[in-house]
Amino acid sequence: MVPAVLMGCSDEEALQVDLSKRKTLVAPRQVKAITYAYLPQYSHTISYQRHRQLLEYLRKFTGLPLRQIFPDTFDEHIKMVERGEIDISYSNPFVYIRLAKVGATAFAGIVEPSGNPDFQGQIICRRDSFDIKNISDCRGKRWVAVDPESAGGYLFPLGLFYDNNITVSDFETVDFAPGPGGKQEKVVLAVHAGAYDIGTIRKGTLDVVSGKINLDDIRVLAETRLYPGWVYAARKGLDPEVIRVISEAMFALNFNHEPDREILASAGMHGIIPVQDSEYDPVRELVGKLGLTQ
Amino acid sequence: MRLFPRLRFRNKLNMGMAAILIVMALLLLPMVGYMSAQSLVEESKMRGSSLAASLAVRAVDPILARDFLRLKNMVDEQSRVQDVLYAFVQDRNGHVMAHTFQRRFPVDLLTANGVGENGALHIQLLEDGSRRMYDFAVPVQVSDGQLGVVRIGLSTTRISRTVQHQITLMAGLFAGALIIATSIGTYFARRVTVRLGLLRAHAEEMLTGNLNIQSSPEGGVHCWERRNCTLTECPAHGETRRRCWYIAGTMCPDCDNESNFQCRLQSCRACSVYRQNAGDEIQDLAETFDVMAVSLKTHINELRSADRNLRDQQRLMRTILDMTPDRVSLLDATMRYQACNKSFADSVGVPVPEVVGKTDFDLFYEVEAEERHMAARDILESGRRIDTQIQIKDEGKQQWFHVVCVPVFDADGRIDGLLRTDRDISDIKGYENQLIQAQKMESLGLLAGGVAHEINTPLGIILGYSQLLQEDVEPDSQIHGDLIIIEKQTKVCKKIVADLLGFSRQTDSAKREMCFNNSVLEAVSLVRHTFRLDKVEIMTDMDDRYPIIYGDPEKLKQVWINLLTNARDAMGTDGGIIFIRTKLDTPAGIVSVWMADCGVGIPKDKMKNIFDPFYSTKAVGQGTGLGLSVSFGIIEDHDGEITVTSPLPEGFEFPECEAANGPGTVFEIDLPLDHQFHEGSSEA
Numbered sequence: 008m009v010p011a012v013l014m015g016c017s018d019e020e021a022l023q024v025d026l027s028k029r030k031t032l033v034a035p036r037q038v039k040a041i042t043y044a045y046l047p048q049y050s051h052t053i054s055y056q057r058h059r060q061l062l063e064y065l066r067k068f069t070g071l072p073l074r075q076i077f078p079d080t081f082d083e084h085i086k087m088v089e090r091g092e093i094d095i096s097y098s099n100p101f102v103y104i105r106l107a108k109v110g111a112t113a114f115a116g117i118v119e120p121s122g123n124p125d126f127q128g129q130i131i132c133r134r135d136s137f138d139i140k141n142i143s144d145c146r147g148k149r150w151v152a153v154d155p156e157s158a159g160g161y162l163f164p165l166g167l168f169y170d171n172n173i174t175v176s177d178f179e180t181v182d183f184a185p186g187p188g189g190k191q192e193k194v195v196l197a198v199h200a201g202a203y204d205i206g207t208i209r210k211g212t213l214d215v216v217s218g219k220i221n222l223d224d225i226r227v228l229a230e231t232r233l234y235p236g237w238v239y240a241a242r243k244g245l246d247p248e249v250i251r252v253i254s255e256a257m258f259a260l261n262f263n264h265e266p267d268r269e270i271l272a273s274a275g276m277h278g279i280i281p282v283q284d285s286e287y288d289p290v291r292e293l294v295g296k297l298g299l300t301q
Numbered sequence: 302m303r304l305f306p307r308l309r310f311r312n313k314l315n316m317g318m319a320a321i322l323i324v325m326a327l328l329l330l331p332m333v334g335y336m337s338a339q340s341l342v343e344e345s346k347m348r349g350s351s352l353a354a355s356l357a358v359r360a361v362d363p364i365l366a367r368d369f370l371r372l373k374n375m376v377d378e379q380s381r382v383q384d385v386l387y388a389f390v391q392d393r394n395g396h397v398m399a400h401t402f403q404r405r406f407p408v409d410l411l412t413a414n415g416v417g418e419n420g421a422l423h424i425q426l427l428e429d430g431s432r433r434m435y436d437f438a439v440p441v442q443v444s445d446g447q448l449g450v451v452r453i454g455l456s457t458t459r460i461s462r463t464v465q466h467q468i469t470l471m472a473g474l475f476a477g478a479l480i481i482a483t484s485i486g487t488y489f490a491r492r493v494t495v496r497l498g499l500l501r502a503h504a505e506e507m508l509t510g511n512l513n514i515q516s517s518p519e520g521g522v523h524c525w526e527r528r529n530c531t532l533t534e535c536p537a538h539g540e541t542r543r544r545c546w547y548i549a550g551t552m553c554p555d556c557d558n559e560s561n562f563q564c565r566l567q568s569c570r571a572c573s574v575y576r577q578n579a580g581d582e583i584q585d586l587a588e589t590f591d592v593m594a595v596s597l598k599t600h601i602n603e604l605r606s607a608d609r610n611l612r613d614q615q616r617l618m619r620t621i622l623d624m625t626p627d628r629v630s631l632l633d634a635t636m637r638y639q640a641c642n643k644s645f646a647d648s649v650g651v652p653v654p655e656v657v658g659k660t661d662f663d664l665f666y667e668v669e670a671e672e673r674h675m676a677a678r679d680i681l682e683s684g685r686r687i688d689t690q691i692q693i694k695d696e697g698k699q700q701w702f703h704v705v706c707v708p709v710f711d712a713d714g715r716i717d718g719l720l721r722t723d724r725d726i727s728d729i730k731g732y733e734n735q736l737i738q739a740q741k742m743e744s745l746g747l748l749a750g751g752v753a754h755e756i757n758t759p760l761g762i763i764l765g766y767s768q769l770l771q772e773d774v775e776p777d778s779q780i781h782g783d784l785i786i787i788e789k790q791t792k793v794c795k796k797i798v799a800d801l802l803g804f805s806r807q808t809d810s811a812k813r814e815m816c817f818n819n820s821v822l823e824a825v826s827l828v829r830h831t832f833r834l835d836k837v838e839i840m841t842d843m844d845d846r847y848p849i850i851y852g853d854p855e856k857l858k859q860v861w862i863n864l865l866t867n868a869r870d871a872m873g874t875d876g877g878i879i880f881i882r883t884k885l886d887t888p889a890g891i892v893s894v895w896m897a898d899c900g901v902g903i904p905k906d907k908m909k910n911i912f913d914p915f916y917s918t919k920a921v922g923q924g925t926g927l928g929l930s931v932s933f934g935i936i937e938d939h940d941g942e943i944t945v946t947s948p949l950p951e952g953f954e955f956p957e958c959e960a961a962n963g964p965g966t967v968f969e970i971d972l973p974l975d976h977q978f979h980e981g982s983s984e985a
Binding site: 019020021022023024025026027028029030031032034035050051052054055056059075076077079 | 361362365366394396397398400402404405406407408409410413414425426427428429433443444446
């Protein structure tokens with residue numbers, strides 16, 4: 008009785024609802040739109056966050072109904088491009104090579120936050136790893152890389168090792184950063200902790216972790232050559248006018264312009280520039296050199 | 302109304318504890334219930350918020366990927382959480398993407414709640430008939446964009462059930478505490494009340510006069526035992542009824558014996574004897590009670606002794622005051638009598654107790670009262686002592702008093718009253734007058750003796766010549782008759798002169814053993830003839846045992862002749878009878894003679910003066926007034942006593958007398974038979 012009285016004495020007023028009035032819900036029909044997908048190297052949330060403003064900008068600028076979609080895997084992404092479910096694909100150069108095989112065409116590339124359109128990978132080790140003085144010293148060591156599909160974090164350094172006559176089998180172990188998201192940072196932290204002798208990362212990652220560790224403890228052993236960066240590709244059969252309009256809108260973004268800078272920074276890029284498919288031949292060469300099956 | 306005061310103390314304690322617990326329960330249960338409910342509500346809100354927020358975070362990816370299966374799994378996971386009634390996810394347009402309801406969706410929920418302003422969490426209390434639930438609406442946000450809303454419904458049933466459980470538990474705890482407290486309280490109250498009852502019984506004992514009781518528990522170690530104290534003169538040594546800290550003037554070196562009881566007790570608190578023997582307040586009370594009983598007994602004994610002394614003193618004082626013939630009285634400052642003795646009370650004719658509070662005007666006649674009042678006022682004003690003699694005439698009787706009035710001072714030195722003593726000095730005054738008269742008579746006697754001695758010689762010559770001349774003249778001649786008259790009157794003069802000389806001369810008594818009757822009869826024979834000429838007959842009734850006394854026959858004869866002469870003179874010219882009776886009283890050791898006449902008698906007012914020298918009722922020339930005075934002196938010289946009674950007392954058996962011309966008079970002379978002392982004293 009007392010609790011009832013107490014609850015009754017509460018100053019909160021209850022809203023009367025009738026839970027017996029029910030109906031079957033039907034999902035509304037999806038509006039037709041140009042689909043935009045970001046290669047799922049991060050979670051959907053990160054992907055959404057990074058490209059939400061860019062898509063908003065493109066919608067306003069082009070007047071086209073753009074909708075970002077979120078494939079779960081690289082393969083799904085590639086297949087959706089192939090099936091025409093993704094109109095505009097934003098992927099790394101390795102994935103693009105595969106997309107190009109299914110008819111996609113590169114029409115824009117990004118300028119890295121460093122200001123260059125190209126990017127490169129880095130081999131790092133602990134500063135106190137005195138037995139590792141050059142690339143050849145990496146032989147027989149424990150290697151941690153970002154992801155098998157990572158360009159700067161694995162494939163570019165793998166090519167560098169290849170050029171120095173070191174193959175995967177020459178390492179004691181080759182592991183990849185565990186779990187979703189933040190894989191580049193995880194590599195740095197694994198090397199810093201001494202769990203691995205060397206690590207491979209995309210250049211610029213050390214700046215990201217500067218607040219977490221003392222960068223003096225890390226030594227950059229070598230850097231790969233420059234390769235073209237991330238690329239926008241249109242699916243096969245997409246209206247060229249759409250490509251043109253979107254391209255123009257992308258190229259119009261100016262990092263020095265405050266609103267544009269916010270859009271570009273949130274997407275992790277410095278600018279968007281026109282590219283040709285041939286600019287990705289070095290990547291194709293690397294793939295061929297490493298014998299990777301596409 | 303009077304029920305509560307009559308309840309036993311034990312029950313009052315229990316009722317008090319129970320009342321406290323019940324009041325606490327009544328106060329705390331709603332408070333605890335309310336606080337618990339509020340806390341649980343808040344906790345439930347936080348829990349619901351957390352669930353909803355968690356779901357909102359996890360729902361981002363499925364929403365973006367439009368993965369309905371994952372969303373469905375997520376909301377279904379929520380429904381498995383206790384108290385969660387429902388969960389569903391809405392997209393940014395409000396369309397429900399996944400929910401936990403079987404089959405159809407309750408449409409009221411769509412509009413029942415929504416996220417608050419700025420996309421904040423919003424909690425809405427919903428009520429559906431018998432149930433209440435909190436609806437949590439959390440936005441599904443990515444960066445600053447909102448993808449949709451997550452809604453979770455949390456039942457309040459668990460909150461109510463938990464509160465109910467807590468209150469039931471609390472009520473049980475209170476009930477248990479009530480039982481335990483009452484039991485423990487009863488136990489302690491009984492222990493306390495038993496001790497209090499013992500104290501009360503002892504108090505009643507004390508009221509009945511029994512002070513030899515001990516309320517405090519016996520036993521314990523006494524200071525002199527614990528310390529092996531040898532100071533037998535210490536008041537605490539050997540004391541078993543009182544603890545040492547209640548005893549003043551102990552000689553323990555650790556004690557503070559200078560201060561009062563509280564300060565002394567303070568010094569005792571560190572003492573091991575105190576720590577071992579001191580008890581709770583009731584023991585303190587009992588011990589104090591015992592000390593009080595001992596002190597009371599001592600005081601009562603002292604008071605009884607003092608009362609006895611006081612009563613003895615009062616009785617002694619009253620006896621002294623009452624036995625003294627002086628009239629003692631005490632007046633206060635308002636001149637009202639505060640006390641008096643019996644003599645004073647008798648003098649004013651009022652009992653002693655009734656004198657208290659009265660004034661002089663209540664006790665005395667106006668004139669005397671005025672005098673006393675004025676005198677008292679003068680003393681009270683001046684503080685001077687009065688020491689005087691006053692004469693008071695009461696119904697013709699004159700009395701002399703020696704009056705002493707002294708002021709009485711109080712403790713501050715102020716006059717608080719006065720003490721008056723009236724001493725009757727009438728006898729002293731009489732003696733004083735007699736002394737004056739005696740001294741006058743002594744002077745007169747010396748003068749008369751000298752004169753008589755000078756006159757005696759010419760009288761002898763006159764007598765001799767008158768007798769010689771009688772021989773020279775004719776016996777029947779006028780001259781012879783004149784000479785006889787001269788001779789007779791000269792003899793009278795010589796008799797007077799001889800009396801004067803006898804009165805004034807300090808002659809040594811010539812006492813010897815003599816026959817009392819013969820002494821009287823010799824005097825009778827001397828005057829019998831002469832008296833017959835004056836028609837006076839002398840009759841005798843002599844004791845035939847012939848008592849022998851030790852005396853001066855001549856002087857005694859003079860007494861008898863004086864008395865006989867006075868008797869004859871009292872009968873005038875008609876004559877009469879003089880009756881003489883002697884009586885020997887061997888047991889009393891006296892012999893008495895009564896000489897009675899049937900003369901004119903002696904007036905009562907003159908009775909006391911008849912033995913005064915030169916006092917006489919006779920005409921001038923018929924008596925000198927020395928006879929009875931001389932006789933009185935002779936009888937006193939013989940250690941006898943002479944008294945006079947007039948008229949004759951009844952039963953005197955006076956002989957019949959035809960010529961009686963008055964009520965008559967009788968002189969009684971008692972003389973002692975025992976003369977050994979007088980011989981001894983005379984020899985000494």
